[in-house]
Amino acid sequence: MSVLRSTPPRVPRPPARHPYLDHPGPLAFAHRGGAFGGPENSLPAFAHAAHLGYRYLETDVHATADGVLLAVHDARLDRTTDAVGTIAELPWRVVRRARMAGREPIPRFEELLEAFPQARFNVDVKAESGIRPFVEAVRRANAWDRVCAASFSDARLAALRREAGPRLALALGPRGVLGLRLRSWTGPLPVDRLLGSAARRGAVCVQVPPRWPVDAAGKAEHGFLRIVDRAFTDTAHRLGLQVHVWTIDDADEIAALLDLGVDGVMADRVDVLRSVLRARGAWPSAPSAAPVPAARPAPADRPADRPADRPADRPAGRHGQSGHPDQE
Helix, strand or coil: CCCCCCCCCCCCCCCCHHHCCCCCCCCEEEECCCCCCCCCCCCCHHHHHHHHHCCCEEEEEEEEECCCCCECCHHHEECCCCCCCCCHHHHHHHCCCCCCCCCCCCCHHHHHHHHHHCCEEEECCCHHHHHHHHHHHHHHHCCCCHHEECCHHHHHHHHHHHHHHHCCCEEEEEHHHHHHHHHHHHHHCCCHHCHHHHHHHHEEEECCCCCCEECCCCCCCCCCCEECHHHHHHHHHHHHCEECCCCCHHHHHHHHHHHCCCCEEEECHHHHHHHHHHCCCCCCCCCCCCCCCCCCCCCCCCCCCCCCCCCCCCCCCCCCCCCHHHHH
């Protein structure tokens, strides 16, 4: 399959519902900053993506016990850092000593907003405790046009809408995705119960994997349910929603999804996604000149020894794609 192929979708891309989506051509997202440049969700990783020309950066947030909002995927420190413990149960003065790959601290979300003022952030708010700190961070930075919030919890999305009001861009929640998939199969339906009237009013996009494990536990033993096809993208576009797909690192699959009319792709392999878009003439011409921050030394009081309960053989890399949302 050629990456140059480009078949216009039956239903045109809808006008941007929110300034966050105001961008010519497909949106390219660096998933957790991408697989190069530094550990996932680190300042060097995001800086590397920005230097390549990425305008959209994807991340996740958790809040510490004292309300400091961090750009980090896991609820625990164990996988990605040299520390252990649940972030929500630890104060910032403890978490700030943790290092990714032995050198990089976990960045605060506000640090990212300040470091990359031209970037737009797609943020998965991972827990209820992060809702208020997230909204306050966006409000302090006046970054309403630069941030879109996503969540695998409809209740969390509703709470974000209540806390932030209409200025915050939201992705569609799980119930809405189900309603959209059903509507794409059956045609117009009274789907407000599934789409959720509150979520539909605030949602500006739908963000999904291309397929979903049939097993409710997120395992693939029983096969996959296809989510993204031409009918799905057309239905989303008729409702004024952009379609963004995660996490795609294969050039042929990226091209096939773009041919289906998707409006954005999230990738770890930021080099592959950029190459596909450049081949199709859809990459911004002027890359960012963002510098790559130098690794910062650990604080002098940071304990040098590994905690006794830290597993010695903990994998250092990112999770592989399993199709389960909590691993994306």
